[in-house]
Amino acid sequence: MKQLIILSGKGGTGKTSVTAAFAHLASQGKFAGQVILADADVDAANLELILQPTLREEQDFKGGKVAVIDSDSCMGCGICEQVCRFDAISAHAGVYTVDPIACDGCAACIYQCPAGSITMQEQIAGKFYFSESRYGPLYHANLLPGQENSGKLVTLVKQRARLQALDEDRQLVIVDGPPGIGCPVISAASGADLALIVAEPTVSGVHDMQRALDTLKHFGVRALVAINKADIYPQGAAQIEDFCRQQGIPTVGQIPFDLTVASAMVAGEAVTAFQPDAPASVAIRQIWEQVAAALLPQP
Amino acid sequence: MRVVVASGKGGTGKTTVATSLALVAGDATRFLDCDVEAPNAALFLQPQLDTRQEVGILLPVVDESLCTHCGRCAEVCEFHAIAVVGKRTLVFPELCHGCGSCTLNCPERAITERLDVMGVLESGFAGGVDFAHGIMNVGEPMAVPIIRQLKKAAPAQPFRVEIRDAPPGASCPVVESIRGADYALLVTEPTPFGLHDLKQVADVTRELGIPAGVIVNRDGIGDNAIEAYCAEAGLPILLRIPMERRFAEAIASGRTLVDAAPEYRPRFEALLQTITARVNA
Amino acid sequence: MKLAISITGNSLQSAFDPRFGRAAAFCVVDSESGEWTVHENPALSASGGAGVQAAQFVAKLGAQAVVSGAYGPNAFDTLSPAGVAMYLAPTGESLTAAAVLELFRAGKLTQAQAATHEGHHGGHH
Structure with missing residues (x-):
């Protein structure tokens, strides 16, 4: 072949x-x-x-994980933003959020968060297809x-x-x-x-x-x-x-x-x-x- | 104002669009060629590239005399780029994303970092245009770190307009090029391929919340499906450049459109005014 | 000797999996007594660096040798300093882990002296 x-x-x-x-x-x-x-x-x-x-098979393609901040327990200290080398975390009106598109999935923020407010979540990154042409x-x-x-x-x-x-x-x-x-x-x-x-x-x-x-x-x-x-x-x-x-x-x-x-x-x-x-x-x-x-x- | 051309x-x-736009925007214009895999704008703008900086990501370096092989670094690494086996701590540079988490988590402070060079940034003036581009080294997989550093590089002069030339596609290097822009100019051609890929990149700008307008290049070839899509998606068509052999020939030889076809100069000036008005609206 | 065999299922009777980093599980078997346990491979779902992760995993399980069908450079570079010997079992035929164990006991398996294939590219973006 x-x-x-x-x-x-x-x-x-x-x-x-x-x-x-x-x-x-x-x-x-x-x-x-x-x-x-x-x-x-x-x-x-x-x-x-x-x-x-003609499409024969379709499946979700799971990409990497991204960080998600729980806004209820977040203390707003901003350490996550400092740690992130991908400029994925920012604060708007004191509330920190992760931009899932910029997040590299490295989890560095998780280990530095003093409140334990960050978790990793899996994302669907695309679709995979098999077709007959x-x-x-x-x-x-x-x-x-x-x-x-x-x-x-x-x-x-x-x-x-x-x-x-x-x-x-x-x-x-x-x-x-x-x-x-x-x-x-x-x-x-x-x-x-x-x-x-x-x-x-x-x-x-x-x-x-x-x-x-x-x-x-x-x-x-x-x-x-x-x-x-x-x-x-x-x-x-x-x-x-x-x-x-x-x-x-x-x-x-x-x-x-x-x-x-x-x-x-x-x-x-x-x-x-x-x-x-x-x-x-x-x-x-x-x-x-x-x-x-x-x-x-x-x- | 930051305008990205994608x-x-x-x-x-x-x-073609980005370089002509830069030429009519005149002084106090900054130009960033973000297509670091295939950077071509310099071929047209011919800047005097006199500044050069190596860029890349920071890789961990383990000081074996301080390391207790506790395994914390390996535990926190999402990419398995650092491993502890027996009395050895191993770093796998090609798996590392340079996030710095191992360095931060090492209880013995046994990890320092070194720059892993992935490419260079070069900058200099092309007339009054403050030009910079990134060039990714052959064999490197990751363009994003280079684009990120290109965007962060200090401008040589204060600018009114920053023009970014994005890479093709709709994945991370494109997103990184578009992020932080005030307006996206989406250049397409009236063919099924052009339409299909325009939809993809328009989705990116929508997701990033960046207003966008469309330029139809090689107008006249293919079909009219672009118009229907733009109308439905609320994307204004800001400029049409017809398929003319003389344009194709001039651009092939390294000339810019406004140089080869001066009648386009006022059209690009008007385009810039339209974008400015939309951004300031 | 404590042997980790890459397998597709959950017992010594499961089929041998010729992949190391992406094996479904490892059957850790005592080559003298025949006692065995099965451990799911945590690297199966890794987006990159599966070879490194699987190698660390079997080293932590206390395996002195692994049997698989191939070893990438990262797996090889992790297993060697860990002092884990790497054996190659035939990949062309369908074998059970038990059959692989018999081949090992009979001295019919060869040891990998270097990575058997180039790295799989992935995990970057």
């Missing part, structure tokens, strides 16, 4: 549109019936908007706004996808990754066999792609780079090609700027299924062939 |  993750560094470079197209293409070729999909961008889970799957089973999740622990939820999504793949002897897990380079990305990329970075040839995109590549290198994940909206700024695309050549990272193609991608999104279709002859579809198909080849055992 | 979905044009 192989795990492929789609990443970008910068958000909005087209990761999810590429992932959805890969899901479509993989459902037809040598991976037909072999694919499991996982949307690891639990902050902004968008793959389902294209795949429009037209291109295969989809594991996804939704973090409630402002919740923490997205790395943990990402791990859960990936673990479940991996387990089903192992159980049913499926050959490929395609993971739609989150933006950035932090905890959710590290969780999403850990254990991946191959990462495809969808880069954008803008000054921001080039900068963030380099940081994403550094992160993958740090964790020992093999990377390929595809350039989306390549013709928007050809100098940027050339810069990406140069950078990758110097670093020994293969580039696997350029996707032209194509409004068909947005139309496909509105239609709830993978662009390659929506308009197979659109310039973006043709390019993504060629990229997929190279990615699929890179997933197979190297001779 | 979006939910990545790549909708947060930095």
Whole structure:
């Protein structure tokens, strides 16, 4: 079983549109019936908007605990506020309260409270879902706004996808990754066999792609780079090609700027299924062939 | 006045809006790039970054000569980042959140703290704009401590307007960037992804009690669902920036919108006035 | 020797759990007399640092050795200085704790000399 993750560094470079197209293409070729999909961008889970799957299972995802102050026994001494390094405790008209969004769940305040007025309470941080999509089973999740622990939820999504793949002897897990380079990305990329970075040839995109590549290198994940909206700024695309050549990272193609991608999104279709002859579809198909080849055992 | 520019979905044009807003706001403007995983505003504003400070969290250091291995530190640690086994007290830096509870609870005062560097803050002027950003080190999982310290850093001059460029998403780093702001500008694009993620971040601003308005970027692509949602949610649409290839090309090359399209200067000035009026209302 | 075996249930007849930090429980058994007790793993619900917490737990139970299917770096780094030996039982087949005990008595279990896998990332935000 192989795990492929789609990443970008910068958000909005087209990761999810590429992932959805890969899901479509993989459902037809040598991976037909072999694919499991996982949307690891639990902050902004968008793959389902294209795949429009049928929900099969839903469960609450419990996040960390947060401190709660009992206002009846609180003496208003303010020690908790001083102790808290997360600026989560403040007083309004002499009444101390914890901002559950800012609370890190460290419980430092509990041990310092002379009145014993603080307790920890568990929170529901989001929802975990399992669905059937037209291109295969989809594991996804939704973090409630402002919740923490997205790395943990990402791990859960990936673990479940991996387990089903192992159980049913499926050959490929395609993971739609989150933006950035932090905890959710590290969780999403850990254990991946191959990462495809969808880069954008803008000054921001080039900068963030380099940081994403550094992160993958740090964790020992093999990377390929595809350039989306390549013709928007050809100098940027050339810069990406140069950078990758110097670093020994293969580039696997350029996707032209194509409004068909947005139309496909509105239609709830993978662009390659929506308009197979659109310039973006043709390019993504060629990229997929190279990615699929890179997933197979190297001779 | 503190204005945060957020979006939910990545790549909708947060930095484009934030940098152009900073340029029209002029002197006495402070700019904080809170997207410490992918900080890009400096690429557009080109500040002279002359101040640098390492930031991170405080990790416990146990003085074995004072430690009696009573196990109190391990007991109070919610993250199991410190353990006492036999005659050894072990610290696991990658599990530590830097809360300081073990230090406070140690009856022997055997724990001191050291800075675990997670990134740097850099600051300097871009014209009259007092600019600062945080850069998270590669391989670090936690962005929030860096954002928190970026927000706390002393400004180089008194400011009238602080503009924060938030990271994408709707989880803790975004919340930390939005907290304490007086107004949130939510930049979206008229696609199902843009709408879905706009809803998420609008929920965050609502939960934090921060008034918000919407900017529709790449207007003309996709569909009209954003309008319906904004009307229903009571979110004003403050500005529309059409999908024009010349904007995309200019921004790709590192130019700001108001520089590439000067006709947007008065629109951003009006935007700033609208926000100021709403905040002061 | 006092042995802690990671298990999924509540007795010596329960299935062996190949996970250490996230095992449901530990069966602490005297390898000579065969006397046993079962202790629920407090780390099961930990949001992070389960390996550290489970390691401290079995050390406090007085186990001189543990048997599990794998040890992460944090579990390994906690168990080693605690002087708790780490044995690996086969993970591919379904075994009961009693069967694992027999393998141990027969000298058929190998000792882990280092963490057997990379850390699970989690618990941060």
